[in-house]
Amino acid sequence: MSIVFELPQELNIYSALETRDALLAWVTAQTAQSKGALEISARNVAEIDGAGLQLLAALSNMDQAWHLIDISVPFAEACETMGFGSWIDARYLKSNTEVAA
Amino acid sequence: MSSSIDSDQDFIAAAMPAFISEAGEQIEAIEMLLLELEEQPNNRELLDSLFRCAHTVKGSAGIFGLNRVVEFTHHVETLLDKMRDGHIALTPDISSLLLKCNDQIKFLVDTASDEGADTAELKEQRADLVTQLQTLTEGATSTSDGSSASAQQTFASADVAPQDAALRTWSISARFGSDTFRNGMDPLSIARYLGTLGHVISMRCGSDTVPTLLNLDPESCYISFFMDLATVKGREDIEGAFSFAADDCELAVVAPETPGQKLARAIDAMPETPRLGEMLVQVGAVTQDKLDQVLSSQQKTAGMPHVAQTKIGDLLETQAGVPPEAVAAALGKQQKIRDNAPSEDRYIRVQADRLDAVINLLGELVIAGAGATMLAREARNTSLTEANLHMNSLIEEIRNGTLGLRMVPVGETFNRFRRVVRDTASSLGKEVNFEIVGGDAELDKSMVEKIADPLMHLVRNSLDHGLETPQERTASGKPAAGKLTLSAKHETGAILIRIEDDGRGINRDRVLQRAWNKGLVEQGVTPSDDAINMLIFEPGFSTAEQVTNLSGRGVGMDVVRRNIEALRGSLRLNSNPGKGLQVDIRLPLTLAIIDGFMVSVGKSKFVLPLESVVEVIEAADRDTKVDAAGRHCLELRGQVLPVVRLRSLYSVESTLPERVSVVVVSSTRGQYGIEVEVLMGQQQTVIKPLGRLFKTLRGISGSSILGSGEVALILDVGSLGELVTGQAIASASTH
Secondary structure, eight states: OOSEEEOOSEESTTTHHHHHHHHHHHHHHHHHHOOSOEEEEETTOOEEOHHHHHHHHHHHTSSOOEEEEEEOHHHHHHHHHHTOGGGSOGGGSTTTOSTTO | OHHHHHHHHHHHHHHHHHHHHHHHHHHHHHHHHHHHHHHOTTOHHHHHHHHHHHHHHHHHHHHTTOHHHHHHHHHHHHHHHHHHTTSSOOOHHHHHHHHHHHHHHHHHHHTTTOGGGSOHHHHHHHHHHHHHHHHHHHHHHHHHHTTOGGGOOOOSSTTSOSSOSSOEEEEEEEEEOTTTTTTTOOHHHHHHHHHHHEEEEEEEEEOTTSOOTTTOOTTSOOOEEEEEEEESSOHHHHHHTTTTTGGGEEEEEEOOOOHHHHHHHHHHHSOOOOOHHHHHHHTTSSOHHHHHHHHHHHHHHHTOTTSOOOOHHHHHHHHSOOOHHHHHHHHHHHHHHHHOOOSTTOOOOOOHHHHHHHHHHHHHHHHHHHHHHHHHHHHTOHHHHHHHHHHHHHHHHHHHHHHHHTEEETHHHHHHHHHHHHHHHHHHTOOEEEEEEOTTOEEEHHHHHHHHHHHHHHHHHIIIIISOOHHHHHHTTSOSSEEEEEEEEEETTEEEEEEEEOSOOOOHHHHHHHHHHHTSSOTTOOOOHHHHHHGGGSTTOOOOSSOOSSSOSSOSHHHHHHHHHHTTOEEEEEEETTTEEEEEEEEESOSSEEEEEEEEETTEEEEEEGGGEEEEEEOSOTTOOOOTTSEEEEEETTEEEEEEEHHHHTTOOSOOOSOOEEEEEEETTEEEEEEESEEEEEEEEEOBOOOGGGTTOTTEEEEEEOTTSOEEEEEOHHHHHHHHHSSOOSOSOOO
């Protein structure tokens, strides 16, 4: 089990069930090992929708701290559009850089 | 499968009458709101209600598959929506158009189950209305898309930011249903699309309701979002973004507000909280510290006798700087809690037939009660008599309560006339201020229905013949706009409906001349002023030189009088030539039960409506000769009083008693006497209709069953008066 969870390329309704199971398994395994913040990478995410974002919102509602370490442009854009800007490091936000443009 | 379709159809067929009746109410409301909106074009609430009504009609018509209604109403709704967004202002032309459209909707609803009623001509008319509606809505869209702020006509409401009429900030909140993802919808793409409409000022996703990963059903949607969007687009465009998810999404698009309005709304949305200060603290209009400060300063002055008490609301405004709107809203909320009478939801809909059945039974109960009392009295059993008395007083209470159920405010009928007055006046080129007074006076429902047509006729008559054109009015020193008042009030057991105008009144000379010409009055004979006025209600009488399509055909006014008299009502005219005309209609409050005065002749019993009885005198001579119609005269305080002897009129055969009495009654024809033999006193009388055979019997309006099981005939004072004072009647009974 890797230390960083890699979100799939398709983070949407089609993969939601699968991703949820994988994410849940990983979170359970990680929390058993250490108490530190979980690290999630979204660098491969190319397709994303509300169902995909909802998975991370569900993760946020757990007691476990987590943060993103790497993100793709579509992912940043989606987070910002949906009002989840706080998940992302400021350097990825549209207003500061042109990354998401 | 087919059985489920059948049951669906059965359901629709069963629910259809309820739909038509409810849609009818909505349509009436639309008309009222439009007319009110004409007077207060900036009233946002009226406009919102108007939109809701149209939307409701469309929605429920959709359920019943009435596509013609849905299609047509949709265009109306679109126009109303543009008006709500401030792209179109209500002009008299638009109002007329909408009224016409409303008529169409009414027609379509009324003929919902009758395709054949929709002729090609009507279809064409409707298509024309749709074109007009579309021209208006498309015109408005193009100006808003072109973002030419100056060309936009706007409502002076909170929807419009004062500095920039085109760019507005909308607060959008959307709560998505759990099936959103499964239905192929995505909140993210909706948010993305909204972003293209303008500038997203803030966006917050409500994810608190999302379960933890462990409990999450990843295919169900739990999220909601709250967005502030600055855009030149209107409400329709914003709501359009949700159109595919609409069924599965709780959406609120709120127009921008000032801070004061925001607080006011928050207070409105609060659960019932009784104290003013608490409410304001809760919404953050004032801090608790500041409130305490204000309260203590109020308490300091409380004991001082010469210092006027300042209200806490005023103090909060002046000392704590709370916006006046917030204080007003909080006070309004308190008032609402105090009144604690939400007018809606407190009604139940009852079928009129059921109510009628109850009232019929009640009539039987009154009769049975009277019978029981009589038997108890005969049995001379004190406790039985007492028990009966108690029962009878309860019956009387039930009677009053049950009859009260049928009472409806007469204002509902009056309001219908607003449209008639508006349309009639404009077609005649007259200006009229129409006023309704005392619309909350109540009247029996069946009476209200029956009085509507005669009233309509009288109102039209006032508009057509009474009120002058603006030129004529100005020339005679009156204000250009005429005044027409419709009022209602209760008067001892009756309702008085008055139609009053400040027109030209009745030209008595012309009326008299015409009556002579038509032979209604003998040449050269000049009746009293009142009698001349009443001539306009004679059959075949019409003074209008020019017959218009509204009135003046010479039919109608006599029908008006007949209809009113059929309701046991009376008509009175009070004409002030050159100044105006007042038509008074007096109607009994109910048709079912009256207070009667019972008399008898031989073995026959008669009941007179108590309110018509003036006095009772002893007849000096019981053998006075009478004519063929049973009439004679006697002198009452120096006046001649025509008297009808019931014994002769109805050929009652029995031995003549030693003494006879004359009951003096008043009718529209003046006072006259009815000679009777025994006076039996006051009695609650349940009115039963006469059988068909007796319908033609003159002077009798109905029958009643007495406690003893006997039948009493109810005298019709009006028509009996005609018999007594009329010219020559061969025989009273035509049968």
